[in-house]
Amino acid sequence: xxxxxxxxxxxxxxxxxxxxxxxxxxxxxxxxxxxxxxxxxxxxxxxxxxxxxxxxxxxxxxxxxxxxxxxxxxxxxxxxxxxxxxxxxxxxxxxxxx
Numbered sequence: 001x002x003x004x005x006x007x008x009x010x011x012x013x014x015x016x017x018x019x020x021x022x023x024x025x026x027x028x029x030x031x032x033x034x035x036x037x038x039x040x041x042x043x044x045x046x047x048x049x050x051x052x053x054x055x056x057x058x059x060x061x062x063x064x065x066x067x068x069x070x071x072x073x074x075x076x077x078x079x080x081x082x083x084x085x086x087x088x089x090x091x092x093x094x095x096x097x098x
Contacts, residue, residue: 009041010040012040015035016043029049031050032050032052032061033049035053038053038054039073041071047066050063053074055078055079
């Protein structure tokens with residue numbers, strides 16, 4: 001469900017403070033900000049910054065580009081690892097295809 005239009009977008013205040021500090025220092029392109037705030041929305045001030053977003057086990061790097069504005073940081077840091085389906089039969093089919 002979308003956030004109410006009466007409210008502004010949610011960005012963790014502590015995270016926004018770090019983003020503004022990186023922009024002010026002039027090293028936004030090389031700045032890496034580590035965060036647990038997966039619910040924070042990506043705003044235009046974050047473009048060019050690399051975030052390390054926690055996925056529950058480790059931190060995955062997310063480089064913010066213009067197309068990501070309006071999405072959440074957690075969308076780009078998957079929490080589940082896909083393990084292929086099929087088992088023995090699927091492996092045999094894949095080896096035959098090669």
